[in-house]
Amino acid sequence: MNKNQGSIRFTDASVVYPNGTVGMKDLNLEIRPGEFVVIVGSSGAGKSTLLRAINGLNRMTSGTVEVDGTKVPQKDGRELRVLRKRVGMIFQDFRLVKRLTVMSNVLIGRLAHVPGWRAMFNLWPAHDREVAMKALERVGITEKAWVKAAQLSGGQQQRVGIARALAQEPAIILADEPVASLDPVTTHQIMKDLVRINRELGITTLVNLHFLDLAKQYGQRIIGLRFGELVYDGSAANVTDEDFRDIYGRDFTEDDVLDEDAVGG
Amino acid sequence: MNVAPPRPARNWPLLLGTLGFLVGMTWWSGHGIGFSLTELLCNLPGGQRLLQESWPPDFAFLPRLYAPFMETIYIAIIGTVVGGILAIPIAVLAARNLTLGPIVWFADRNFMNILRTLPDLFWAMMFATAVGFGPVAGALALSVFTIAVISKLWSESLEAIDMGMPEAVRAAGGTWLQMIQFGAIPQGLQHYVSYALYAFELNVRASMVLGLVGAGGIGMILETQRANFEYERVTMIILAVLVAVLVIEQISESIRKRLA
Numbered sequence: 001m002n003k004n005q006g007s008i009r010f011t012d013a014s015v016v017y018p019n020g021t022v023g024m025k026d027l028n029l030e031i032r033p034g035e036f037v038v039i040v041g042s043s044g045a046g047k048s049t050l051l052r053a054i055n056g057l058n059r060m061t062s063g064t065v066e067v068d069g070t071k072v073p074q075k076d077g078r079e080l081r082v083l084r085k086r087v088g089m090i091f092q093d094f095r096l097v098k099r100l101t102v103m104s105n106v107l108i109g110r111l112a113h114v115p116g117w118r119a120m121f122n123l124w125p126a127h128d129r130e131v132a133m134k135a136l137e138r139v140g141i142t143e144k145a146w147v148k149a150a151q152l153s154g155g156q157q158q159r160v161g162i163a164r165a166l167a168q169e170p171a172i173i174l175a176d177e178p179v180a181s182l183d184p185v186t187t188h189q190i191m192k193d194l195v196r197i198n199r200e201l202g203i204t205t206l207v208n209l210h211f212l213d214l215a216k217q218y219g220q221r222i223i224g225l226r227f228g229e230l231v232y233d234g235s236a237a238n239v240t241d242e243d244f245r246d247i248y249g250r251d252f253t254e255d256d257v258l259d260e261d262a263v264g265g
Numbered sequence: 266m267n268v269a270p271p272r273p274a275r276n277w278p279l280l281l282g283t284l285g286f287l288v289g290m291t292w293w294s295g296h297g298i299g300f301s302l303t304e305l306l307c308n309l310p311g312g313q314r315l316l317q318e319s320w321p322p323d324f325a326f327l328p329r330l331y332a333p334f335m336e337t338i339y340i341a342i343i344g345t346v347v348g349g350i351l352a353i354p355i356a357v358l359a360a361r362n363l364t365l366g367p368i369v370w371f372a373d374r375n376f377m378n379i380l381r382t383l384p385d386l387f388w389a390m391m392f393a394t395a396v397g398f399g400p401v402a403g404a405l406a407l408s409v410f411t412i413a414v415i416s417k418l419w420s421e422s423l424e425a426i427d428m429g430m431p432e433a434v435r436a437a438g439g440t441w442l443q444m445i446q447f448g449a450i451p452q453g454l455q456h457y458v459s460y461a462l463y464a465f466e467l468n469v470r471a472s473m474v475l476g477l478v479g480a481g482g483i484g485m486i487l488e489t490q491r492a493n494f495e496y497e498r499v500t501m502i503i504l505a506v507l508v509a510v511l512v513i514e515q516i517s518e519s520i521r522k523r524l525a
Contacts, residue, residue: 055436076441084438095433097451108447112438119443168437
């Protein structure tokens, strides 16, 4: 993967939802190619808004987002699809077609790479099948390729979600609360997978998390949001309890950490 | 001990008022269509004669029903398949969460309403005039009828799907069509098959009636025998149709249950 790809730049970016909620306020932020960034903040702080602005799922009210120097188009169309092709997304609820096989789900990541008629009639080129299979290999579930997605455990389903994103051969991966529906053991496995993929392939990775200890453990750089505003931006190594207090606007509790002994630690 | 509160008194004025209103409405409507009890009683012997002439059913006539009966089934199959395929885009564009835009949605919704408002007999007569009396007219009429049934039911179940999957297809750079094919339709597939089978049941029944206006099939035989006062054959036809419809509905229903 090209090491010079996957930079993101927000310039005076704001998002106000039709109901008046502020999702993002005058954000200026630069993310360099290959970074592993964890975004924290309480619910409603604008974590999802930030991620979804990068692939145009949410539109800006003002300001701009650029990916590798190109503005993210603010309307549906070819240009936006060309951008999305290079940005993989991983969701909290996995978003797999449960009645289809794992392979079919991963091939959805190849939709933007093949002629429309081939995808329509399920005539995937050998190369694309290979890319999909390699993506499954990278998350270690090749043996499940022909199993229906519905038969997998939560952790396995999220691995398929990651494989689908990898099949896009993306420059950027956006993970929106990827571990929020998983148990603690699986959570650590998935987080480790994301870090490993980021290191191996140099894909710029942005992960939304609400567990503070996870953010500190796996983040390289931490971005804190509060009411849509950037309130913290620094390396994970230096982040303090005080900083987290600023981000959340309150003392943190057992609910904010995955492993309870991390409180006050 | 707990004592139940006394039973509230019945609202007699409301009950009597409602009853009076219903009786009044019925009398008024009967008057409107020229219904008279004396006339009905005078004509009862005629009805009795008809029943006597209709019994026993003419079983010798049964073999001659085979060909027109199969024609009826063919009409129903063609109508279900053609209408079922055409209903797919119409249903998708009528689903608020999937449609291409408010104008397309509005136009499609109204088109569906027009199809549904006009009865299948009307379509049969229209097509009989256009392409001539016979099974082709029947198949065309049932195609339209099937579009109306499936698109209405299915567009509503498509509106209830989880939009997460379609969004994931979009996020991966998929087109609108790919979002529909890979994100939406897999979720609505079970309902679609169920509605298509239901439409087939309706079509078998409807294609019998359509024959009355010259759209081929068993209805056409029924109409000729009735016009010739062959009432024992008419009874035979009705019995055969009854059995066939029951069997087909049983099969279709058991498939649909297994899908659910």
